[in-house]
Amino acid sequence: MFELIFLLLIFCIIGALVAVETRDLLSAIIALGAVGFGLSIIFLLLKAPDIAITQIVVEILCLVVLIRATISRDLTTISGDREFFGMIATVVLLFVAFLFGLEVLRELPQFGAPLFTKAPGAVTNVYLTEGLAKTGAANIVTAILLDFRAYDTLGEATVLFTSILGAMAILRIRSRKKVRD
Amino acid sequence: MTRESGMIYALCFVLFMVGLYCVVVKKNLVKIVLGLAIMEYAVNLFLILIGYRKDGIAPIIDGATDAKTFAAASVDPLPQALVLTSIVIGLGVLTLMVALCIRLYERYGTFDITQIRRLRG
Numbered sequence: 001m002f003e004l005i006f007l008l009l010i011f012c013i014i015g016a017l018v019a020v021e022t023r024d025l026l027s028a029i030i031a032l033g034a035v036g037f038g039l040s041i042i043f044l045l046l047k048a049p050d051i052a053i054t055q056i057v058v059e060i061l062c063l064v065v066l067i068r069a070t071i072s073r074d075l076t077t078i079s080g081d082r083e084f085f086g087m088i089a090t091v092v093l094l095f096v097a098f099l100f101g102l103e104v105l106r107e108l109p110q111f112g113a114p115l116f117t118k119a120p121g122a123v124t125n126v127y128l129t130e131g132l133a134k135t136g137a138a139n140i141v142t143a144i145l146l147d148f149r150a151y152d153t154l155g156e157a158t159v160l161f162t163s164i165l166g167a168m169a170i171l172r173i174r175s176r177k178k179v180r181d
Numbered sequence: 182m183t184r185e186s187g188m189i190y191a192l193c194f195v196l197f198m199v200g201l202y203c204v205v206v207k208k209n210l211v212k213i214v215l216g217l218a219i220m221e222y223a224v225n226l227f228l229i230l231i232g233y234r235k236d237g238i239a240p241i242i243d244g245a246t247d248a249k250t251f252a253a254a255s256v257d258p259l260p261q262a263l264v265l266t267s268i269v270i271g272l273g274v275l276t277l278m279v280a281l282c283i284r285l286y287e288r289y290g291t292f293d294i295t296q297i298r299r300l301r302g
Contacts, residue, residue: 065275
């Protein structure tokens with residue numbers, strides 16, 4: 001179980017490194033897809049089937065959108081990164097941030113012993129014990145999403161529609177031509 | 182903290198750092214978008230890892246178990262519900278970023294951020 005999650009995480013990190021370092025944009029995007037699908041298997045192992053399903057669907061849509069951005073635009077390969085010394089400084093700073101982050105990880109609850117098991121008054125306990133009786137949903141995740149925290153989901157839908165509106169406003173061509181004439 | 186759990190959080194953090202490195206160092210706009218997507222994946226995974234219970238079951242009740250024993254065995258459903266929201270919002274954000282990339286490419290003919298310097302109305 002642990003070993004499988006380790007292996008999949010290492011696979012994800014290798015896929016992310018390939019996506020970051022490869023020259024060809026299309027291969028980078030496909031490597032990102034590999035990361036996403038590996039992640040969805042990890043979610044399945046962590047007993048989160050809803051997240052795994054959503055991750056697969058969203059990953060496919062991400063790939064379609066990203067390939068739309070890069071298809072037939074791949075001719076301009078950009079050579080090199082930033083300047084050498086700037087890059088060294090960046091890597092050193094990232095490493096220092098990583099070390100500080102590791103110190104923070106020490107204070108977290110154990111993996112496999114979440115916080116709500118130690119706090120009897122935690123809201124998760126109410127969701128788990130009374131979720132079925134109060135909402136009638138056997139899946140507690142959907143009970144939280146659509147009943148206990150329905151306003152969150154409403155806000156999510158608002159954000160989603162706003163971002164799509166923004167994308168359409170950016171991509172539309174007609175009004176720009178009118179301004180130019 | 183045991184070595185096992187420290188390792189698994191650290192690997193998740195490494196994934197986040199790979200994305201941050203990509204955002205900071207790369208000059209290609211699409212690469213920067215990919216880096217942001219990787220960071221988002223790492224954060225989502227971290228939240229799910231926090232809520233995992235050892236030998237837990239998925240938070241779905243079947244008719245046979247009663248609520249008390251279910252609550253003593255299930256993983257934390259709250260991070261799962263919020264990460265579900267986060268994943269879908271991530272898709273919307275990615276769409277917006279890709280739309281900006283396409284528009285910038287049409288205007289400048291390149292994805293190189295060092296070439297995108299002229300300010301025009």
